[in-house]
Amino acid sequence: METWTTYRLQDFLLFSERVYRRLFEAQNEAWWPLPIIMTIIGLAILAVWLIRSSKTIDTARQMSWGLMIATIVFVAVTFLRSRYAPISPIASVGYWAFLGEAVLLAFVGATAEPVNHRSRARLMVGGSLAAIGLLAYPAIGYSRSRALTGAEWFAFAPDPTMVALLGLFLMAGACRLRLAILMIVPIVWLIFSALTLRVFGDPVSWLLFGAIALAVLGCLLPAQR
Template sequence: MTEWWAYGLSDFLMFSARTWQRTLELHNRDWFPSQALATLLATVMLFALRARAAWAPRAALLAMAMAWGFVAWAFHWQRYAPINWAAQYFAAGFALQALLLAWRALAAPPARVADGGLRSLVGDLLLAAAILYPLLALAAGRPPVETEWVGLMPDPTVLATLGLLLSLHGGRNRLLLPLPLLWCAITGATLWTLKSPQWWLAPLAGVLALAAFPIPPRAAPP
């Protein structure tokens, strides 16, 4: 009997890199041309947050909640689960995050745009990276139909979420961090196993977000 430590990550994946790329292709074909609309909405969200529009925080959180819910159902449950048994649990996690984002959007006190500094800079960087994410596939020589789009697929949606949370004030935002950070680790390990050249991007985004997120002040001693 083979000992458990003899197994590597590749032994737990039931699909190849080509199967993964084919999954992306089929998902893109199913939802074309919504990619352009999702990218436009994410770009508007970024500029509205930088303009400090009063409606922007709530609208952005609700839009991100819908994106997580869509990815949970349309990508993880419908498209990814047939090739990866773990995708059903990914779908549940993304659905939970969608509910948390909707709760944060509607909870009092309302979220406010951060005042600048390192957290806003990293937030803008991650939001921009999420919007420009399809260029990574093109740079790697893959066809446009195999690209990943914010709001439709997990990785750029998670990057946009981390960027959004850094762009907003509020201690409650910390409750929305664990699931995106967990996904950064999961997708990094998966893409590394598949020998994808962009395996490092989501883990790096998670590290940057964690480093830039403000540490809550300690309560004063009684």
């Protein structure tokens, strides 16, 4: 037991920051320019969940669940399993967790009742989270690397995808229990990512911790007005 007290967070990290950043570069280079196209689609999904409900919008919302499920599976397979898992055993666990989340989401999406009179506060918190995942992440990455392919993009990197997903969950206005269950995988993943970034001394870790706090806060807000 005494030995364990000598371990620090960085002792558990097996890779360097340079290798970590290269994961995103390589992922973007392999799929470019799809990251930009998916961001536009993500923004469209965000708009669909922000505007007033109607028959057409409800159909679009149902379709957006399908797209989100596909996105999670895509990130799991092309990023977590193919790129991240070879350097991190936790990413291998993440791969299975993401697939589990996709299955869960498919089940919830199929059984969820549309929520009327959604809470404005929840919409704002959810919308903010989605905007962080869709826009802030690529903007931060670009400002650092001066290359669009150096950024982390929604649907191609796990962190912005999970942050945006948390936002979508909140905007969808699901019941608190359902929401809490859906939020477990994204939050655990984001904690892992935030700790990884802490080891690198990257201030984006605070953005992730903030996103997690915001998601929890949003979950505690009432779903309906």
